[in-house]
Amino acid sequence: MNRVDEIILQLQKIVRTRGADLNDEIRVYDRRRFGYISINQFESLLASLGLRLMPQEHRAVQEMFVGANGMIDCKKFISAVENAHHPKPQREDCSTALLQLHQRISEENCTLKYLLRPYDRMNHGVISENDFLKAMGTIPAARIVARTFSDNGQIDINEVDEALNKLLSKPPEPTKTRPYSIFRTANQLIHRQIDYWSIFTDRDRHNIGKLDIPVFAQVLVSTGIPLTNEEIQEIVDYYRVDEKVNYVNFVEDVRKAGQTQKEVLELTKPVPPEPVLEDIIETLKTICKSRKIKLASLFEGCPPTISKYQFTHTLNNARLQISPKEIDFLAKLYEAEKDYIDYMMLVRKVDTPKMESTALSDADRTISKIRDFLQTKELILTPRFQKFDRELSGEFPVSLFNAVLSQFGCHLTEYEIETLRLKYPGHAIPFVRWHELDNEIEPDPSLFKPKPAPVTEEIDTKPHPVERIVPDELVNILINIQSECVRLKISLYDELRELDRNKCCYLAQYQVNSVMLRFFPQLKREDLDKLTQHYGARQFKYLDFCKDLDSCSMKLSSPLNAQNIGGGTFPEKQKEEENPDFVNLIRRMKAFCVKKYLPPDEIFRQKDTSCLGFVPMNRAQSCFNEVGFHVFPHEMKLLENIYRDSKFSERFVYAPLVRKLENLEMDGDTAKWILTPELAQNQINDHAHKVLCGIHEKLKVRRKKIANYFLGVPSGKMSVYNFNQRLNNLDIVIEPVEQQILLTKYKNDNGVDWELFVHDVETAQLM
Structure with missing residues (x-):
């Protein structure tokens, strides 16, 4: 857009703002209706409209509308003003x-x-x-x-x-290498504090983020930065887009260069060293010693904890030759609560004198004496010390150490023994840490004279696992016990381990008899005597007993023994579990547990306080009634047939039922739909009604009927695929969820009832 077009747009805005008619304004000067006015009259017309122009702008406008007779063509001028419009962005x-x-x-x-x-x-x-x-x-x-x-x-x-x-689809532009002149220009703009954003946006009248190449170069030169023509050309080529320069990217690079420069300056700043507590304590000790004062005298009359302000104020006024940074370091180190300092910790470290004792040096001389004696005698005392440390605590009384040395002729005084105890103290006064002491006194074995060792045959010392052999007379007994453990869902090792209070890995005979008779009442007395005779009568080794049970688990998993575990043969149980009534009952039971936040085993816990995994058959119905879950008579009969104990018909083994419920996954929404199917159907009907109303309204706007889209379809049912195709032909946006709701309502075993769907759409407003 040139300057003449801008003047015409400005003139159009003035005429519209005043609400004037340009024809009436021109008739004042064109009284004879020739359609032409002179140049002077044209200038007066523009002045009367409030448009002030420069002489060169007047000449440019006149040249555009001047006719062959040297006068202004009014029709051409009026047409240009009325048809002027802003250029459409590219x-x-x-x-x-x-x-x-x-x-x-x-x-x-x-x-x-x-x-x-x-x-x-x-x-x-x-x-x-x-x-x-x-x-x-x-x-x-x-x-x-x-x-x-x-x-x-x-x-x-x-x-x-x-x-x-x-x-x-445009291919990506090739990467350009940013020239060095951009960095130098950016540093100059930042150093001179030039508002580089404003100088570019002022020239961008159309707010497109781009400038002409001459305008961009003129702006760079106007900043006063010494740039050669080659450097300006490099910057223009890098940010050039078609025939313009993208100054927004240039300004962004200048801003990033400024941030990078700040980060580099922060990294190059010298970091002061962190204060060291030991150096501060030594400085305070030296100052207090030279002034012959104690640090506690500065805080005389203060409570045990003082505020941070009082702590720093006291140390600053004392002029103890420590910097404010070191004072802040001490305040953070000894902060007891928020903004409160425990100054007594600092006072104890500064005012407590350093204890100088000769006990440590005397202990070193005693250790050197013992080491020389053991090296002369070629003795190693480590095995003897290990016998004294029966609890493997790493400590024993120092008197035992003196007794061992006295046996070999190395006698120590009471002072020497006390110095050793002070250097290697234990958890109590008479004890000494013998590992550290032994490492100091043990001589180097390489200094001993080598002795010829007798030639012996090599012995294989690698541990070999001993295979346990179960007697044949106990195999059937162990298999029966293991099968009962699996059927009752119990861990026999945990039961026996709980009775072993001292954890000695054996039990008394009466304890074993009580456990066996409690869980295995069908076990014969002679079988129990065989077990106690094999694994120990007075000390029944239950670890070996449990290992033999595990070795018999492979025999238990054979098909012949699998029939004795469950309650009926496996094919019969599987056939009953595939019953639709049983599947629906399991789903309802799982939904009830999810809704009530009830673990499945809590249903039977009140009737089975010992957690045996079964309840009496006559109490199984009451277990469901107590938790509020209704089971129909035919469903209860089905459960009794599946989970009845094969050996004890009066037992209802609920452990497999609990495992089936725990393995079944179900969320809260599914549980709610299973327990309240009426509510689920009502929700489906409500959503379907909303979808039908939407289809009805959109077809009403188009003045069309839903029946026209189902012409030629035979009455009855239609496939799901054809129904979806008809819905797509409506040219109405139907979400997949809404489409699924329609299929849920109108779909049955034979197909989709499209006639009912058409009827519901036509009567959606009346439903």
């Missing part, structure tokens, strides 16, 4: 906005046409600018794209989609 200028719009659509996981389709009510591929902004949201890029592609308030969806696909 499509290339909104490429950034289109990319941002594509990112917004990608987040929705859909396409542009799918997102704008609900607003295209007439299916013409054209929507209004306001509908486009509603669909795209409040992002600024949507307004730029709408303004670019708007034609009298209407936007062509195909045109926008074509421009977006064309932009995405």
Whole structure:
């Protein structure tokens, strides 16, 4: 747009603001209705309208409307003013906005046409600018794209989609190497504190983020930065887009260069060393000793904890030659509560004198004496010390250490023994840490004279696992016990281990008899005597007993023994468990447990306080009644047939039922639908009614009927595929969830009842 077009647009705005008619204004000067006025009259006309122009601007406007007779053509002037309009932005200028719009659509996981389709009510591929902004949201890029592609308030969806696909199909631009002149220019702009954003935006009258190449170069030169023509050309080539320069990227690079420069300066700053507590304590001790004062005298009359302000104020006023940073370090180190300091910890470290004792040096001489004696005698005392330390605590009384040395002729005085105890103290006064003491006194074995060792045969010392052999007379007994453990879902090792209070790995005979008779009442007395005779009568080794049980588990898993565990043969049980009534009962029971937050085993826990895994058969019905779960008589009979104990018909083994309920996964919504099917059906009907009303309203706007889309279909049922095809032919946006709701309501075993669907759509407002 040149300057003449801008003047005409300005003149059009003035005329519209005043509400004047340009023809009436011209008739004042064109009284004879020739259609031409002189140049002076034209200048007076512009002045009367309030338009002030420079002489060169007057000449440019006159040259545009002057006729062959040297006068101004009024018709041409009026037509130019009335038809003037702002230039439409170029499509290339909104490429950034289109990319941002594509990112917004990608987040929705859909396409542009799918997102704008609900607003295209007439299916013409054209929507209004306001509908486009509603669909795209409040992002600024949507307004730029709408303004670019708007034609009298209407936007062509195909045109926008074509421009977006064309932009995405463009090959990526080759990477450019940023020239060094950009960094030097950025440093100069930051150093001179130039508002580089404003100097570029003032020249960008159309707010497109780009400037002409001469304008961009003129702005760089106007900053006063010494740049050669080659450097300016390098900057222009790097940020050049078509025939313009993208100054927004240039300004962003300048800003990043400033941040990088600040980070480099912060990294190059010398970091002061952190205060060291030992150095501060030594400084305070030296100052207090030279002044012949104690640090506690500075805090005389203060409570045990003082505020941080009082602590720092006291140390600053005392002038103890410590820096404020070191004072803050001490305040953080000895902070007892928030903003309160325990100064007594610092006072104890500074005022407590260093104890100098000769006990440690005397202990070193005693250790050297013992080491020389053991090296002369070629003795190693470590095995003897290990015998004294029976509890493996690493400590024993120092008197035992003296007794061992006295046996070999090394006698120690009481003072020497006390110095050793002070250097290696134990948890109590008479004890000494013998590991550390032994490491100090043990001589080097390499100094001993080598003795010829007798030649002996090599013995294989590798541990070999001993295979346990179970007597044949105990195999059947152990298999029966293991089968009962599996059937009752108990761990015999845990039961026996609980009775072993001292954890000695053996039990008394009466304890074993009580456990066996409690869980295995069918076990014969002679079988129990065989077990106690083999594993120990007075000390029953239950670890060996449990290991033999595990070795018999392989025999227990054979098909011959599997029939004695459950209650009926396996094919019969599996056939009963596949019964639809049983499956529905299990689902209802699981839904009840999920809704009540009730573990499945809590249903039978009140009748089975010992956690044996079974309840009496006559009490199984009451277990369900107590928790509030209703079981029908035929369902209870089915449960009794499946979980009845094969050996004891009066027992109801509930452990397999509990495991089946625990393994079944179910969420809260599914549980609610199973327990209340009426509520689930009502929800489906409500959702289906909303979908039917929406279809009815959209067809009513189009003045069409739903029956027209099902013409030629035979009465009765139709397949799900054909029904979905008919719904797609409606050209109405139906979500997959809504489509599934319709199928749930109108689908049965034979197909979809399309006649009922058509009737419900036509009478949706009356339902």
